Amino acid sequence: NAGVTQTPKFRILKIGQSMTLQCTQDMNHNYMYWYRQDPGMGLKLIYYSVGAGITDKGEVPNGYNVSRSTTEDFPLRLELAAPSQTSVYFCASSVGAPYNEQFFGPGTRLTVL
Amino acid sequence: AQSVAQPEDQVNVAEGNPLTVKCTYSVSGNPYLFWYVQYPNRGLQFLLKYITGDNLVKGSYGFEAEFNKSQTSFHLKKPSALVSDSALYFCAVRNPRGGSQGNLIFGKGTKLSVKP
Numbered sequence: 001n002a003g004v005t006q007t008p009k010f011r012i013l014k015i016g017q018s019m020t021l022q023c024t025q026d027m028n029h030n031y032m033y034w035y036r037q038d039p040g041m042g043l044k045l046i047y048y049s050v051g052a053g054i055t056d057k058g059e060v061p062n063g064y065n066v067s068r069s070t071t072e073d074f075p076l077r078l079e080l081a082a083p084s085q086t087s088v089y090f091c092a093s094s095v096g097a098p099y100n101e102q103f104f105g106p107g108t109r110l111t112v113l
Numbered sequence: 114a115q116s117v118a119q120p121e122d123q124v125n126v127a128e129g130n131p132l133t134v135k136c137t138y139s140v141s142g143n144p145y146l147f148w149y150v151q152y153p154n155r156g157l158q159f160l161l162k163y164i165t166g167d168n169l170v171k172g173s174y175g176f177e178a179e180f181n182k183s184q185t186s187f188h189l190k191k192p193s194a195l196v197s198d199s200a201l202y203f204c205a206v207r208n209p210r211g212g213s214q215g216n217l218i219f220g221k222g223t224k225l226s227v228k229p
């Protein structure tokens with residue numbers, strides 16, 4: 001069981017470029033999440049998905065898009081990168097009930113210059 | 114609005130001493146409460162959770178936490194700290210309601226430093 005995997009580990013983007021952060025889980029979890037972590041700010045939810053074909057906005061969705069075509073994959077798309085999107089991005093997954101813990105990937109460190 | 118407060122940015126403890134990392138929350142109804150730990154350059158790892166029942170919950174690596182409804186607190190504790198416990202600790206709360214209200218809300222994190 002690899003758990004939750006994320007690629008790439010690091011990326012530097014120029015302002016206005018686009019990229020996709022990949023996330024895959026092999027635990028057959030129906031719920032998946034994208035968070036961003038800024039220094040001293042904890043984690044903020046960007047988007048989440050309760051199953052294939054269903055996505056919804058979290059607390060900070062502006063500037064991002066997601067899709068969920070399979071149970072395993074939940075990519076996060078940045079269309080026009082801005083310096084404010086410099087952050088560490090974490091993908092997580094869980095079994096559906098709200099009392100279940102989330103499993104996190106190792107993160108992607110993104111810098112936008 | 115739901116919120117979580119971790120009042121200490123950093124906690125310093127000598128190895129072998131007890132440790133406490135504080136967390137208070139604000140949420141309507143009976144919350145689900147979680148503690149996660151983050152080691153450098155790693156993702157978050159689940160430590161323990163309170164759902165219902167006994168106010169004292171035990172988790173991984175000898176950690177425990179006590180739910181106090183009247184004080185809306187969920188402090189993380191360990192009787193004897195280890196140097197390897199040094200990490201960033203996050204408290205999180207979840208409203209049992211579904212939808213966006215059921216999303217996990219994280220505190221800002223507390224850095225625990227255990228010195229030999």
